[in-house]
Amino acid sequence: EAGVVQSPRYKIIEKKQPVAFWCNPISGHNTLYWYLQNLGQGPELLIRYENEEAVDDSQLPKDRFSAERLKGVDSTLKIQPAELGDSAVYLCASSFFQQDEQFFGPGTRLTVL
Amino acid sequence: KQEVTQIPAALSVPEGENLVLNCSFTDSAIYNLQWFRQDPGKGLTSLLLIQSSQREQTSGRLNASLDKSSGRSTLYIAASQPGDSATYLCAVIDDYKLSFGAGTTVTVRA
Numbered sequence: 001e002a003g004v005v006q007s008p009r010y011k012i013i014e015k016k017q018p019v020a021f022w023c024n025p026i027s028g029h030n031t032l033y034w035y036l037q038n039l040g041q042g043p044e045l046l047i048r049y050e051n052e053e054a055v056d057d058s059q060l061p062k063d064r065f066s067a068e069r070l071k072g073v074d075s076t077l078k079i080q081p082a083e084l085g086d087s088a089v090y091l092c093a094s095s096f097f098q099q100d101e102q103f104f105g106p107g108t109r110l111t112v113l
Numbered sequence: 114k115q116e117v118t119q120i121p122a123a124l125s126v127p128e129g130e131n132l133v134l135n136c137s138f139t140d141s142a143i144y145n146l147q148w149f150r151q152d153p154g155k156g157l158t159s160l161l162l163i164q165s166s167q168r169e170q171t172s173g174r175l176n177a178s179l180d181k182s183s184g185r186s187t188l189y190i191a192a193s194q195p196g197d198s199a200t201y202l203c204a205v206i207d208d209y210k211l212s213f214g215a216g217t218t219v220t221v222r223a
Contacts, residue, residue, distance in 0.1 A: 043157070056210065101159055102211060104157040
């Protein structure tokens, strides 16, 4: 069974440019999460989806970040415009249902110059 | 707000020694607790999930215990190997949210 797939694995952009990350969860997993991980810290939740509905986006900086999960399967996280402080690893995870064991993708390492 | 703490931040042991990794959390009303492993530049690999009604969970050389009343979990890794070198993170789920500790970075010396 394939795990959580993320692309790209690495992205380098200049500040003020837009960037987008893609995630395909494990087949059959209804819950999808986007996390941000800074160096030396644990991941922090940005947004959680139940099927196509964003049920918790309280930690998502909505002035520059947006996300969508069309058809309740794969998801895209976008930043526009990117700032220097956005440099981090963006992780996607999925679970069969809420509060169940979570499985993570390899992450996208973003560098903003 | 749930706070998860992992001490120590780093640990170095000789091969063959048993590893003991600690995790503490401030709010005992958790749904479950999950231990992860993270290799440099990689995503998180789930190691063990302990439901709030359980006291421990075992997988191979790994054993994790949970004491909700005291807000603590311990991950034991028996007979450590150089391949066990990684960062180990614990995370608790409460109110549908996963809160992570900063991790313990383990180095197993050959």
